[in-house]
């Protein structure tokens with residue numbers, strides 16, 4: 576019984592986030608894909624259409640997932656409370672990001688979901704996720720499809736990655752092992768919103784000291800995001816970085832021992 580509770584907690588912490596979905600059928604098929612794999616937490620970010628009868632029809636017996644979906648205006652709102660964010664994309668972008676294979680994605684999400692909410696983010700049917708949205712993610716995952724035709728239907732991509740989450744979950748069940756302890760203590764990683772506040776602070780300081788220019792920001796912030804996301808600072812490490820930024824901003828802190 577306690578094993579079941581532990582697993583349920585893990586799956587309950589997995590959020591499937593759809594950004595600006597334009598076909599209600601995809602919402603329904605996503606709900607079905609999720610429920611068959613034991614996932615229940617659906618977030619719809621600024622959906623371009625409201626879930627309708629087509630969504631309910633394609634959800635089949637999973638219309639409860641649609642009914643309980645959280646509808647929010649921004650991706651940041653969908654990520655509040657998450658300590659791990661993974662973005663999905665069929666194509667490689669100009670700025671390469673740390674990548675996970677679908678199987679690794681399932682294992683990582685299942686493992687970290689034991690301790691805190693985690694999010695798997697899917698893009699728009701026509702254009703996927705923007706670079707800004709992808710840069711909010713710790714990792715990207717691409718389903719290794721036919722390189723000549725690699726873009727899956729949105730709900731089918733959800734199905735494949737939800738299946739990998741299920742496989743990782745089942746592996747633990749079959750092995751009957753307790754969930755492996757993470758090396759880091761609980762609460763080690765900052766929440767997505769704290770990380771976002773840090774990036775805003777960093778950008779403000781870099782603008783103020785003239786390191787980047789508002790008119791020509793270039794790729795500096797994007798590359799710093801990639802560097803810091805790759806390093807995955809813990810909460811205390813992020814606090815140190817914020818302290819450094821505050822000291823740069825505040826002459827009283829800088830001069831206190833002079």
Ligand SMILES: C[S@@+](CC[C@H](N)C(=O)[O-])C[C@H]1O[C@@H](n2cnc3c(N)ncnc32)[C@H](O)[C@@H]1O
Nearest residue numbers: 663664665697698702703717718726727729732
């Ligand atoms: C139809 S695809 C978007 C295609 C869009 N032209 C692009 O290049 O991103 C809709 C969404 O499904 C997911 N997806 C589709 N194919 C994928 C793949 N091979 N690997 C990972 N995610 C995929 C992504 O979330 C993507 O944003």
